[in-house]
Every structure is written in structure tokens, then in C-alpha cells.
Amino acid sequence: MVTYRDPRELEIMREAGRVVARTLDAVEGAAEPGVSLAELDAVAARTIKELDARPSFLHYHPNWSPTPYPGTVCVSVNEVIVHGIPDGRVLRAGDLVSVDCGAELGGYHGDAAVTFAVGEADEAGRRLMDVTRLALERAIEAARPGARMGDLGHAVERTAREAGYGILEGCTGHGIGTAMHEDPEVPNIGRPGTGLVLREGLTIAIEPMFEEGGRDDAVGLRDGWSIATADGSRAAHFEHTIAVTADGPVILTLP
Structure with a gap:
């Protein structure tokens, strides 16, 4: 069931979103060679607590995972696309790091993700990040009353295909509000003019995930959470x- 939010609810979600944005800024600011993913997670946990919010991901247990999620944020490095567990892995110069953060405040959730380089990224890495960010911007621009969900998916898919990138199949965006994941599904592939008609008050998380090698497949890692590109x-x-x-x-989800 799709839920639509009133202006009061949107203001609460904006406050939750500010917590997410400030947490992502803090994590990116702490990322440098020699820092572990667990240390980044500690920064996120401390920031969310200081802002009187609660992490949405910690102990989250969907039916497809054998174990609850053990971290405050997801930290995915290089070939890991999404759901990376913040463990003892140490960052190196040039790594591409994706951080996904959710926070709950006042009974409502915010969710956002960024990818950044540790130090300087190479040209290919900068292009990958720029194109994925562009896909998000195009999908957001398409999210207007009367548009359809397929318009958003098409905006993401077209951006990936034009650049020669693959799209992680099976992982999508989602509705969000009083629960972290709600209806509707927000696909990264779609045909214009198809799918749910967008209405005022709809709140969704849009999240393109692009693979540099051009393939659309992926592999699950042994931790039960991390999903990585099949070609590395x-x-x-x-x-x-x-x-x-x-x-x-x-x-x-702006600061």
C-alpha cells in the first residue's frame, strides 16, 4: 500500500534527512588512507546519537538475509556495490567508497548514499561517480505529479547505457516514511509512461547503482549482506x- 504524506510529516522527514546528510558529511570527512571501515561506522554512530536520532540500519533484518545488519551505515569499497559491512578493512588512497545511511527521528526515516574517493580518484573513477550522480539528478527531476514510475527508471537506465555502465538488477529504490522500506518499489530500469502515477505527498528514495564493467549482474559475498560486481x-x-x-x-536529505 502506498502512503502519501502531509506537510507536517514532510517537515519531520526533512529533519531526519538533515541528520542523514550531516552524518554522510562526517563520514566522508573522516575517510583517509589507513582508516578502517569500522572507524567510519563509529563516526556515523556518534554523529547520529549527537543529533538525537536513531540509526535505521543497525539490527535491520530483512527476510532475505540470514543475520541482522551489524553496522550503523553500509560502507562499500570499490567492487562492492551495496550493503558492505563496516569491518576492519583499511582504506587505501584511490579507493572509491560508497556510504549508505539511514536515520529515524520523530518516527520518520531519511535515507541517502554518496560515493567518494579516498584522496584523488583516477579519471575513470571520477567519470563513474559523475555519471551515477547525474542519473540520480535526472530521476529526481522526473519525479513530478502526473509522471509515472517508469519515467524515473528510464532516466536512470538511459544515463547508464549512454555511458556504457551496468545497472545492479534486483536492487531498487523504495518508498520511505514511518518505515525504512515501504511501497512503492522505485526501479532503476523502466519504460516511459508506465508504472505508478506519482502524486503529491509521495516520499521515495531514489538510488542508482552503476557497475563500471558494463555488466548487470552481481555476486553476494559470504557475509550474507555485501553485493559485489561479478567481474570485479x-x-x-x-x-x-x-x-x-x-x-x-x-x-x-540535504544538510
């Missing part, structure tokens, strides 16, 4: 929580 190529992931309003899309 790098990946990028960007995400925002947005609201569909009469004035156009509003990004709720």
Missing part, C-alpha cells in the same frame, strides 16, 4: 530521499 569492476551508488510536491520534487 568498481561501482558507485548515490541516493536521496525526495518528496513529490505541487512545486516539483523536493530533496529531503
